[in-house]
Amino acid sequence: MPIDAYAVHRPGQALDRFQYDPEPLGPHDVEIEITHCGICHSDIHLIKNEWGINEYPLVPGHEIVGMVRQLGGSVTGLRPGQRVGVGWQRSSCLECGPCNDGDENLCTHLEATCIGHYGGYASAIRTDSRFAFPIPDALDSASAAPLLCAGITVFAPLRRHGIGRGSRIGVLGIGGLGHLAIQFADALGAEVTALSSSPDKKMDALKLGADHFIDTSDGAKLKRAGRSLDLILSTVSADVEWVDFLAMLKPDGLLCLVGVPNRPVTIPAFSLIGGQKGIVGSAIGGRIAMREMLEFAATHGVRPRVETMPLSQVNTAVSRVEENKARFRIVLEV
Numbered sequence: 523m524p525i526d527a528y529a530v531h532r533p534g535q536a537l538d539r540f541q542y543d544p545e546p547l548g549p550h551d552v553e554i555e556i557t558h559c560g561i562c563h564s565d566i567h568l569i570k571n572e573w574g575i576n577e578y579p580l581v582p583g584h585e586i587v588g589m590v591r592q593l594g595g596s597v598t599g600l601r602p603g604q605r606v607g608v609g610w611q612r613s614s615c616l617e618c619g620p621c622n623d624g625d626e627n628l629c630t631h632l633e634a635t636c637i638g639h640y641g642g643y644a645s646a647i648r649t650d651s652r653f654a655f656p657i658p659d660a661l662d663s664a665s666a667a668p669l670l671c672a673g674i675t676v677f678a679p680l681r682r683h684g685i686g687r688g689s690r691i692g693v694l695g696i697g698g699l700g701h702l703a704i705q706f707a708d709a710l711g712a713e714v715t716a717l718s719s720s721p722d723k724k725m726d727a728l729k730l731g732a733d734h735f736i737d738t739s740d741g742a743k744l745k746r747a748g749r750s751l752d753l754i755l756s757t758v759s760a761d762v763e764w765v766d767f768l769a770m771l772k773p774d775g776l777l778c779l780v781g782v783p784n785r786p787v788t789i790p791a792f793s794l795i796g797g798q799k800g801i802v803g804s805a806i807g808g809r810i811a812m813r814e815m816l817e818f819a820a821t822h823g824v825r826p827r828v829e830t831m832p833l834s835q836v837n838t839a840v841s842r843v844e845e846n847k848a849r850f851r852i853v854l855e856v
């Protein structure tokens with residue numbers, strides 16, 4: 523049966539209705555009838571071809587939740603009718619060092635859900651069942667969808683860097699990723715400072731679990747907070763004054779980049795040398811981290827704030843995300 527989707531045919535163009543015949547179902551594949559798909563800012567980068575890695579037609583969408591419809595002959599652990607989710611990663615080699623260590627997200631053979639494959643702004647998807655994750659019952663499907671990319675992308679580095687009681691962390695950019703980072707860090711016991719260019723997000727940030735809110739356009743306030751944070755998780759998709767944020771880190775503190783600014787991150791060496799600070803990156807998360815994150819969200823009440831919109835309004839939804847108007851994640855209902 524053909525799959526109905528929305529696709530971009532040229533960089534930056536509106537999405538159009540698009541139909542395709544799926545590849546034959548492989549032995550490890552699953553066919554999922556999609557009910558929900560979140561709009562991650564990475565989809566916006568792809569729609570505008572800002573990373574230059576697109577193949578066309580491009581069907582974006584990698585925060586997918588739906589029901590298992592068909593299973594390949596070698597699939598174990600999933601059953602028809604089961605609710606599952608798929609994130610940015612659709613497969614890996616499952617044989618290399620990182621894969622064996624549970625870091626499938628670092629596999630050099632990683633395949634992305636919507637690059638070279640058709641993604642989740644669609645009625646269904648066929649993908650590798652080993653990257654389709656059962657959704658805990660406590661999570662409704664609209665809430666679960668953003669966890670599949672935004673959730674894992676912020677949860678994995680918080681875990682990796684040992685964030686817990688006594689940690690003081692900053693979350694830079696309170697969008698889809700950032701509003702989940704506040705919740706996860708708070709649930710892990712950290713003291714959380716929300717760093718935002720949108721003063722109207724203050725009340726929401728505090729309700730989500732932030733202990734402090736700093737308007738990043740207020741240079742004096744940034745300076746007053748100086749040298750107080752162990753880790754800043756940057757989720758901004760824009761170019762900011764990195765030096766100002768490095769100055770907020772304690773000695774040995776880390777600036778962890780998950781957001782993808784347009785320009786290279788340039789900093790004077792002394793802003794790192796002085797306090798022996800570091801800049802690190804983090805990419806989604808492996809399969810063990812994904813299962814742990816879903817369970818953690820289910821049991822600790824971490825829930826994305828979601829606006830739902832029908833898939834047919836995908837272009838309006840994409841514009842809202844691009845204009846930083848979503849509060850805090852738009853999820854398309856199929």
Ligand code: NAP
Nearest residue numbers: 563564695696697698699718719720759760781782805806
């Ligand atoms: P989003 O919902 O659009 O949120 C991004 C936030 O960045 C905005 O809400 C805004 O927060 C801030 N921002 C936007 N424009 C800004 C500007 N001009 N100046 C200062 N701040 C600005 O995006 P998202 O879905 O959370 O994704 C964020 C980034 O993470 C994207 O670049 C995406 O590609 C990347 N990402 C990376 C991974 C990974 O594995 N590393 C995975 C998923 C996504 P305030 O209004 O609070 O300032």
Ligand code: ZN
Nearest residue numbers: 562564671672
């Ligand atoms: Zn994403």
